[in-house]
Amino acid sequence: MWMKLIYPRWPKLPEQTEFHLPPHGPIVFAASVPPEVHLTFHDDNRGEPDLEDRPDLVALSVMLTCQVPRAKEIAGIYRRRGIPVIAGGIAVAIHSEEMAQVCDAVFLGEVEGHFQEVLDDFRARRLKKVYDRMQSLPPIEAVPPARREILDYSLYTYRGVRMVDLVHASRGCRFNCPPCSVAFLGGRCFRPRPIERVVEEVAGIDNGRLFFVDNSLAQNKAWELDLFRALKPLRRKWISHPIEADDEVLQAAYEAGAWYVYQAITAPTEGIRRRIQMYRDHGIAIEGTIILGTDDQTREDVIRLVEFCVEMDLDMAEFTVMTPFLHTPYREQVEAEGRVLHNDWSQYTTGKVVFQPKHMTPSELQDLYYWAWDRFYGADGRQTRMARLFRKVVQREKQDGTTTMPDGTVRGWVRPGQTPQIPDSPGHP
Ligand code: SF4
Incomplete structure (x- = not known):
C-alpha cells in the first residue's frame, strides 16, 4: 500500500527572510505509520508536487490556518480522480468541520496509538468521516522519535548551510x-x-x-x-x-x-x-x-x-x-x-x-x-x-x-554510551 503524505504550502510573511525549516508535524505523524505502508513525503513549500500520480491514499498534514485553502485544493484534485484523502494536524483539529467536507476522513487529536485503526478502516473500505481523539490524548511516554528519514534534507538549507x-x-x-x-x-x-x-x-x-x-x-x-x-x-x-x-x-x-x-x-x-x-x-x-x-x-x-x-x-x-x-x-x-x-x-x-x-x-x-x-x-x-x-x-x-559542518553534522559531539569530554566552563560571552 502506498500512502503519500503532503505538507501543503502557505504564503510566507514577505517581511521575513524566506527560509524553510524541515517540518515537524509530518515526521511525528510518520512515526505512527506502520513499516509495511510504503510512505512518501512531499513538502509543498519546497516544490510543485506531482498531483497526477495515483497513491492508494493521500494524507495531508496541516499545521497552520493559512495552509487550509491549499489543503482543500489538493484534497479536491485527488478526490476528483477517486483517490481517498485523509487529513490531520493542528489546523485540521481547529477547522474540523470545514476539512471534513472536503476529505474522506479527518483525524482530530494526537495520532500515537490511533492510526492503525484508521488504516484498518481504510483497508476494509469503511473509513469514518471523523476520528475524534481530542479527549483521549496518548500517554506521553508512547511518543516515539520522529521519523526524519522521510525528509530530503537538501531542501532545507540556507546559503548552503543546513537548517x-x-x-x-x-x-x-x-x-x-x-x-x-x-x-x-x-x-x-x-x-x-x-x-x-x-x-x-x-x-x-x-x-x-x-x-x-x-x-x-x-x-x-x-x-x-x-x-x-x-x-x-x-x-x-x-x-x-x-x-x-x-x-x-x-x-x-x-x-x-x-x-x-x-x-x-x-x-x-x-x-x-x-x-x-x-x-x-x-x-x-x-x-x-x-x-x-x-x-x-x-x-x-x-x-x-x-x-x-x-x-x-x-x-x-x-x-x-x-x-x-x-x-x-x-x-x-x-x-x-x-x-x-x-x-x-x-x-x-x-x-x-x-x-x-x-x-x-x-x-x-x-x-x-x-x-x-x-x-x-x-x-x-x-x-x-x-x-x-x-x-x-x-x-x-x-x-x-x-564544529558544525555545512551539512549539519558535528565534529566533537557525543552519542549515547560515549563518555563526554566536557571542557571547563568557558563562561559567558
Ligand atoms: S497558552 Fe501557552 S503556548 Fe499559548 S501563548 Fe500562552 S504560554 Fe504560549
Whole structure:
C-alpha cells in the first residue's frame, strides 16, 4: 500500500527572510505509520508536487490556518480522480468541520496509538468521516522519535548551510493566553516527555543545531533543570520558546546549549526588560515575538513597543498582527463584538489585518505593522542581524570543542554510551 503524505504550502510573511525549516508535524505523524505502508513525503513549500500520480491514499498534514485553502485544493484534485484523502494536524483539529467536507476522513487529536485503526478502516473500505481523539490524548511516554528519514534534507538549507532540526521535549501548556489555541488542543495540560526519550531522540539527530518546538519550556522548574542537565553532554546548540527566568535554570540552559529563545514582548515593562537582561547575562540571545494591535494598544502604544525593541537591541524581532484564530479566547471575544472582518484563511498569516482593532482602523494597524519591520531592521538589515546571531552559535561551538559542518553534522559531539569530554566552563560571552 502506498500512502503519500503532503505538507501543503502557505504564503510566507514577505517581511521575513524566506527560509524553510524541515517540518515537524509530518515526521511525528510518520512515526505512527506502520513499516509495511510504503510512505512518501512531499513538502509543498519546497516544490510543485506531482498531483497526477495515483497513491492508494493521500494524507495531508496541516499545521497552520493559512495552509487550509491549499489543503482543500489538493484534497479536491485527488478526490476528483477517486483517490481517498485523509487529513490531520493542528489546523485540521481547529477547522474540523470545514476539512471534513472536503476529505474522506479527518483525524482530530494526537495520532500515537490511533492510526492503525484508521488504516484498518481504510483497508476494509469503511473509513469514518471523523476520528475524534481530542479527549483521549496518548500517554506521553508512547511518543516515539520522529521519523526524519522521510525528509530530503537538501531542501532545507540556507546559503548552503543546513537548517536546524525540529524536535520536542513536551506537549501542551498550562496557560491560556488570549490569541492561542493550545488550550483547546491540549486541555491546559503540560505533558513532558520522559527525559531519556528526549535524549535518545536528540542523540539520534545528525545535526548540531536544533529547535525545541515545545510551546514553552517555562512550565516546571525541576523538569527544566533535569532536561538541561541531561542534554548538556550531547553538546547540541538549540533554539526554543521561553525558558524560566531563573538564574539556576538559565545557567543550566546555557550549559545545555541554549542558543536563543523566542520571547514574547507584550509591553515595554520593567519586568520584560529584566527578563531580557537575564537571558543576556546567561549568554542566551533573544528573538522577540511581538504582536501588534492587541485590544490594550493604541497607535502610540504600538510605536512605544517597537521603539522599546529597538532600544533593547534584540538580536532579532518578529512582528505580527493580532489575529483571531478559531478556538482561541480572543476569537470568542471579537466574534461576540462583531469585529471579525472575514474568514479568508489564506489571509490569516499574522501579516494581514483581518479584524477591526479596538483603538485604530485596520489600515492604520496594517501600516504600523510594515513600519515596525522597517523601523527595527532599517539600519542594520535582517541579513546582518541573522549573520550576527549565526556568529554567536559558531563561537559557542568553538568554545566547547565542536564544529558544525555545512551539512549539519558535528565534529566533537557525543552519542549515547560515549563518555563526554566536557571542557571547563568557558563562561559567558
Ligand atoms: S501563548 Fe504560549 S504560554 Fe500562552 S497558552 Fe499559548 S503556548 Fe501557552
